[in-house]
Amino acid sequence: MAETKRVKTYHFNREWEEDYFFVNSFSKVVCLICNATVALAKKGNVERHFKTVHGSYEKDFPAKTPSRTLKVQELKAQLLARQSIFTKPSNKCEAATIASYRISHVLAKHKKPFKDGETIKEAFLEAADSLFDEYKNKTKIVQAIKEVQLSRNTITRRYEGLARDVERQLVADINVCECFSLQFDESTDMVDQAQLCVFVRMAFEDMSTKDELLTILSLKGHTRGIDIFNVFMKFVSEQKLSLFKLVSITTDGAPAMTGRTSGFVALCKQSELFPGILSYHCLIHQQALCGKVLNMKDVMDIAMKVVCSLRARSLQRRLFRAHLEEHDAEHVDLLLHTDVRWLSKGKFLARFKMLLPEIKDFLKHSKNLEYYNKLDDHQWLMDLSFLADITGELNELNLELQGKNKDIVSMITSINTFKSKLYLMSTRLQSGNLRNFPHIQAELQRQNKSATHLASSEGYQGHIQAILTEFEKRFKDFSSIQPIASYMCNPFIAGIDVGEIAVKLNAVFDLETFALEDEILMLQNDVCLKARSTSSQSGEHVVFWKDLTKGKYPNLRRCALNLTALFGSTYLCESAFSHMKIIKSKYRSTITDDHLAACLRLATSSYTPDYEKLASSSQSQISH
Template identity: 70%
Template structure:
């Protein structure tokens, strides 16, 4: 009986405010007259207190009268004012904490150091002093700015908390998505630690896709396929990544990744934890490898030797830049080329060709070594051809780059460029140089006609690149017919048996079920009537899961495919800025937190983070 009595719950009734001048505040019944509190909101307790301590209030303020109502309202206002004295600092502290999180997020987005929070705060105060000079509450504004906690340690903790919140949002999306693909790439940071970057592309039930940084894993020792596999499996076991949703893996094509026996992909396919998945070599990497097939070594060697002779010595570089200023050249310096930077060769050759007259004059004035090639019309024509062709390759490379690039769009771009190469070859046969502006300009300068020259050597170079494109881009050949069908499933000449077999070989579905769904879709009058051209890719949302299970899953899988490792390359560019020589001692955990905040599309929940923090103002 005693235990039952102790566990009984009492509820405060709003009528007791006017009956006994009590209100319920902070889990206690508080007297409006003397501010005394009663732990249990029992009617008897409140009535006894009121009639014993404040019995004269019954005479001064009669029950159920307007006078008593006004008095209760007045006393409630006074109590609220008293309580606000204590809650106001907490409110200000929470606002300062939220502002601290927001500023820390901006610093992380822009890859700034943790200690830059103090600089932001100092600049904020200085700007506020000028901006709010005529405001009446200027002192309050500046005081609120000074309340922000932006010390180095605080910004570090803020970034850690926000990274955990963003990671939690990502984990929830991975659990909710229908399927996902991964892309892997590896690079070294400023202290030569190998960092394995992993990006994920998730596809959800509404056919929406999202690309996010999954993790970056440090490889302290070797970077063999087995080391990469072990590091990734440790991450999978730690985070409980649902590998059964995996559709494909895209890599940079390095031996450690694609080795037949001990490469990362081979080890994944041997593991029982991985489902049957597709694997691809990055389209952008393959395009860069195709570009190297150009056999123009004699042109590049001479051009590089000339540029290095000018750029290698500080005096020569200063004199050359002064020469460019005197002649009024459009550019002020020469560019260097390195094979690691895929676009640098095209930019290097374009700048060299544009400054060729100035280079010749400078070499004569400075009495440098003589280069007979600069007067050889065939070498100059080869230089112009190489400049034009690398410029076209650079434009194609840039077209393949970017976030949210669908693999179908990338395959289309590759096919378009192959057709363009064939067109260039045909035009060279007809002595048409409309796609080669540098060659046209060089022929006009020499006063020669292209018909008089040997066009076969240039046509051979174009054909060699075209053949290399045909050879390398066979990985995506099995996707193209499936992608064409999914983009337009109501074509007039659809071979049901052929399309079904390609889908089955790609994603291992049941052949009979796929054929039945294709035939059903072709004769579905309702779906056909709603399949308009302005549906913005939402066609597959019209298909029900029960009726078109395999075709919907095929659409999900195709949407999830990565075409390149562009996102990993971008992450490494961010990493070079975040972990620079000035922040070389940054830990791996802090690198991952900063990289996640800098690249993620998720926004941290500032309110939730502030609620879990001690909202104290800056001291």
């Protein structure tokens, strides 16, 4: 066969601009004088055209002179001006589209409806009328604002595009991460539609983590374990989620999630598609349940009856608020209590105790309200003070466990610290030290008694012991993680049993025991790493494990990554449901599941969409 003839490539030479008045514009060689083009960027072609068509320019503007240089620059400016007639409208449309995407993202972050884009535009125009009044180009600025596309339908499409871009970044991160954990929770929206919320925590090779909303799935019928499992597996199949990277699943304590045989977690462990995973009941849920062992119904019943009598009727509430204002009370109203809200009991009792003198005075002078003799009973008042103190401590722990980027190590540390605090509180109460009981101390001072006269201290110690026992019982699931977390935070502590640590690591993360023993021994005798660990500050154990080479310590690095990826609670799901209640409110109850998912993803995501890429993929037109 004959050899294929090689095609020769020609390139434009910048010297031709002054020599022959030709420029390279949009991959074409264009004459600056007559705008003609040549077929190939060859010196012979441009030279022939210049000498035959524009020979007079050689005489009027001699080569290598300033006049020729100025003429070339003048002609180039004229060419750019002619081209800008077509490019400026395109650039203005693209800028308006990018602005539309940016404003839409701000609206989504603040969980605003689609139609609010028109309100933003109207407010922007009103502000521009006075804000840019002294600007010479005010008309252009106002016109640019008017061209931004912010209609309801446009904002809806922008939400969809932004959500797809954020989801694309999430999928890319899941594909490159080393491992991840999931947290599940189910709740109902405004129209009683069950929604399954799934968050993912990804751990990367550099030991960094990222928490993001994986998906929110609608459950059309039943919400049994098998229904949740089927819906999630359908999502896994559609998205091709890499389940082999899954480390753990955290859920609430509902039977549909934690049932031994037909619960969602049990079905996941039975499935061959799932690796050997850990499963945990949300730490915050369990901590809230521990506080329910306090059996002080008599105190709560009286307090609830009093508060409900004051707040149930509009007239009584108005009169009571006026009474508080008249007596310059620190607060102007009472709080309500509900068992569903974890923090309400402590705040409810603290407010009730603080306003008790005003409450008693108001009830005595009110003809339509019943006065309860318990409000003058010294022992009942002491019980109320104790309950306010202990629930206040539980509230502080609950708040400490909440928040984003809370890893399981810090949460277990908070739980163990609180258990030690309970021991200390019991000891102090027995010796008459009321440092942790400010309400009891204030009540004793009001009754002119000392701490030694606290007759019911043994009963209060029993309540504290009951809470402590409940903590010990409920947090047994995390007993296997605690020694591993202790080792990972301080791998060079004296007296480490290498075999025991290796067995525990193997039991939790399913790694080879002998390989772990070798790596632990190697690490124990690594002088450089030991010196680096000693010089590092407290809380930098993640930075330490990041420095370990993957080739030398693969199993220990895997343990550190898995531990970093573990969720300790379903806080993110609970927070997402709060966002959902705002997004799908009674004013937007007909929002579709797809739009709800898009709005929720944008409201909770930490990713920044690629506005320029989204605008380039859209048909950029100014607002009509």
